[in-house]
Amino acid sequence: xxxxxxxxxxxxxxxxxxxxxxxxxxxxxxxxxxxxxxxxxxxxxxxxxxxxxxxxxxxxxxxxxxxxxxxxxxxxxxxxxxxxxxxxxxxxxxxxxxxxxxxxxxxxxxxxxxxxxxxxxxxxxxxxxxxxxxxxxxxxxxxxxxxxxxxxxxxxxxxxxxxxxxxxxxxxxxxxxxxxxxxxxxx
Amino acid sequence: xxxxxxxxxxxxxxxxxxxxxxxxxxxxxxxxxxxxxxxxxxxxxxxxxxxxxxxxxxxxxxxxxxxxxxxxxxxxxxxxxxxxxxxxxxxxxxxxxxxxxxxxxxxxxxxxxxxxxxxxxxxxxxxxxxxxxxxxxxxxxxxxxxxxxxxxxxxxxxxxxxxxxxxxxxxxxxxxxxxxxxxxxxxxxxxxxxxxxxxxxxxxxxxxxxxxxxxxxxxxxxxxxxxxxxxxxxxxxxxxxxxxxxxxxxxxxxxxxxxxxxxxxxxxxxxxxxxxxxxxxxxxxxxxxxxxxxxxxxxxxxxx
Numbered sequence: 001x002x003x004x005x006x007x008x009x010x011x012x013x014x015x016x017x018x019x020x021x022x023x024x025x026x027x028x029x030x031x032x033x034x035x036x037x038x039x040x041x042x043x044x045x046x047x048x049x050x051x052x053x054x055x056x057x058x059x060x061x062x063x064x065x066x067x068x069x070x071x072x073x074x075x076x077x078x079x080x081x082x083x084x085x086x087x088x089x090x091x092x093x094x095x096x097x098x099x100x101x102x103x104x105x106x107x108x109x110x111x112x113x114x115x116x117x118x119x120x121x122x123x124x125x126x127x128x129x130x131x132x133x134x135x136x137x138x139x140x141x142x143x144x145x146x147x148x149x150x151x152x153x154x155x156x157x158x159x160x161x162x163x164x165x166x167x168x169x170x171x172x173x174x175x176x177x178x179x180x181x182x183x184x185x186x187x
Numbered sequence: 188x189x190x191x192x193x194x195x196x197x198x199x200x201x202x203x204x205x206x207x208x209x210x211x212x213x214x215x216x217x218x219x220x221x222x223x224x225x226x227x228x229x230x231x232x233x234x235x236x237x238x239x240x241x242x243x244x245x246x247x248x249x250x251x252x253x254x255x256x257x258x259x260x261x262x263x264x265x266x267x268x269x270x271x272x273x274x275x276x277x278x279x280x281x282x283x284x285x286x287x288x289x290x291x292x293x294x295x296x297x298x299x300x301x302x303x304x305x306x307x308x309x310x311x312x313x314x315x316x317x318x319x320x321x322x323x324x325x326x327x328x329x330x331x332x333x334x335x336x337x338x339x340x341x342x343x344x345x346x347x348x349x350x351x352x353x354x355x356x357x358x359x360x361x362x363x364x365x366x367x368x369x370x371x372x373x374x375x376x377x378x379x380x381x382x383x384x385x386x387x388x389x390x391x392x393x394x395x396x397x398x399x400x401x402x403x404x405x406x407x408x409x410x411x412x413x414x415x416x417x418x419x420x421x422x423x424x425x426x427x428x429x430x431x432x433x434x435x436x437x438x439x440x441x442x443x444x445x446x447x448x449x450x451x452x453x454x455x456x457x458x459x460x461x462x463x464x465x466x467x468x469x470x471x472x473x474x475x476x477x478x479x480x481x482x483x484x485x486x487x488x489x490x491x
Contacts, residue, residue, distance in 0.1 A: 005278050026281045026282050027279065027280055027281030027282075027284055028281055028282075028283070028284070028364050029238070029279060029281075029284065030360050030363050030364050030368065030411065031404050031411055031414045032236065032238060032239075032386060032387075032388070032414070033238060033359070033360040033363070033364075034237075034238045034360050035238065035278070035279070036360055036361065036364055038364075053361055053365070055360075056278075057439070149197065163190075163193055180194075181193070183190045184190060
């Protein structure tokens, strides 16, 4: 069982008999009042989003989900296709299930697929992925303020903010949990 | 060699702004002959409050607010004091909450909570000499007097039910955070006043209206920034309220908090006075247009 202090973005709970994931979370507390836990919940089967607020003292049932090690193969009209490393069984995940994670898929990448029975309902990527920058403003000489950032696009079409010294064509590491730039990667 | 911690470097201008803000605050109070004080962070107990839990530290606790020691200074004859310090509250972490945060508290002897409203107006103007504050697209004028709105009127204006109905249905906190807070202080800062007596554990009751306490909260851009009140200085009444808060804690299965006896003993010497706590991190959010508290502190707990 989980309590309110376990609640955080990404936690998977059984609510009304179906698995839900916390898609947004905030702790709030009015002056001298009691703690409130505001959750944006996503039904992991239907994708439906809704808000619910909990108070401390409530308990939650973890969702009975199984993770299977799989490899990303390719994208086709059914969606994104993965293969189970042990059984060689293939399953397909829809774009809506993957969300922004689809931008971090690289061919043959080892991932964990979350299964609710026979249904693939989620994915856990490696924490870091290396992708090539396909678009970035050129570096302006004399811009030495190291905190400066600018927009860039990587090979999968994903857009993010990068430090000003990042140039087109180089490889960068991205944290798949936050979607943010981490560091340059030497080739 | 790896790149420097870009996330840390990225908030350099915000940390600069924050430092400037702290210096302005000190100058504001020093100019009015306030004494800056520095009370212990690790103490035997805090004022018992139903919904505030301390962090324990080798048999003692870290203070959830410096109020007890500051009021003992007031009772000893220090008339104008302020403190900028870290405070700790267990299990508080959100977009506007940190378990370790920075608080500004100031106290005035021979004053009441309306004097603190004027202090707030003066302090905000000192911090924003241009007279306006821009936060998340909202333009907030700091011309005084700031708006004053009773809690009950705030419910009538913004909530789907009245204050009494919300209390009777035990959904005050839910209605307040969902319907009221986001609407407060969007065009000018707003003082919420007239809290029911049992929502102000350390406040004096209004002499002409004992159902309400002399307490206010200051809101800017939907953000709760400060909590103030005219101090209760009746030791017997204060002890009774502490015992009631302890009983509430016990009902909720929380660890009991011993009573702060030295404070209760010295309380009879407290002159009529008023005190206020203002969240420095949230003030920095407002002044740097930052959407989360993470943006205005160098390190969040998750980075350690």
